[in-house]
Amino acid sequence: xxxxxxxxxxxxxxxxxxxxxxxxxxxxxxxxxxxxxxxxxxxxxxxxxxxxxxxxxxxxxxxxxxxxxxxxxxxxxxxxxxxxxxxxxxxxxxxxxxxxxxxxxxxxxxxxxxxxxxxxxxxxxxxxxxxxxxxxxxxxxxxxx
Numbered sequence: 444x445x446x447x448x449x450x451x452x453x454x455x456x457x458x459x460x461x462x463x464x465x466x467x468x469x470x471x472x473x474x475x476x477x478x479x480x481x482x483x484x485x486x487x488x489x490x491x492x493x494x495x496x497x498x499x500x501x502x503x504x505x506x507x508x509x510x511x512x513x514x515x516x517x518x519x520x521x522x523x524x525x526x527x528x529x530x531x532x533x534x535x536x537x538x539x540x541x542x543x544x545x546x547x548x549x550x551x552x553x554x555x556x557x558x559x560x561x562x563x564x565x566x567x568x569x570x571x572x573x574x575x576x577x578x579x580x581x582x583x584x585x586x587x588x
Contacts, residue, residue, distance in 0.1 A: 467580060468580065470543060471580065474543055475588070476539075477540070477542065478588060481510070481513070481549075481571050484513045484534035485507070485513070488506065488513060488517070491517070492506075493505050497517045504555075504569070506553075507568050508567055511538070513533075514534075514536070514538060516531045516534065517532055518531050543575035543577060544573060549571045549573065550572040550573065550574045550586060555567075572586045572587070573585045573586055574586065
């Protein structure tokens with residue numbers, strides 16, 4: 444009985460790091476997916492702004508003022524109705540949750556911000572990143588993804 448319990452303890456101890464790595468890998472996959480989803484929405488917003496489909500603020504460089512704008516959408520000119528009609532285009536259904544911090548709060552970057560700045564200038568949203576200071580399995584920092 445003692446030998447069996449010892450073997451089970453050894454197997455459980457060996458399985459713990461594998462389980463932790465699997466959980467971290469799943470979170471990394473979720474982070475990549477969330478970043479790709481928001482960045483795709485930012486690009487779609489920028490494309491419509493560059494095409495002058497809606498009136499974007501002039502100093503915004505064609506990027507949204509915040510992430511909520513991607514969820515709420517913008518009203519664009521509907522070309523199918525001879526340019527007289529308008530329709531609302533939404534870029535995200537909801538702001539994705541940051542799997543590393545387990546919150547909806549993301550680190551934001553403005554087009555006008557210094558590239559090395561940690562604080563968001565608040566003028567527009569050019570890019571996002573996680574606020575986690577942890578390191579990935581490959582040794583990189585999550586906030587640099």
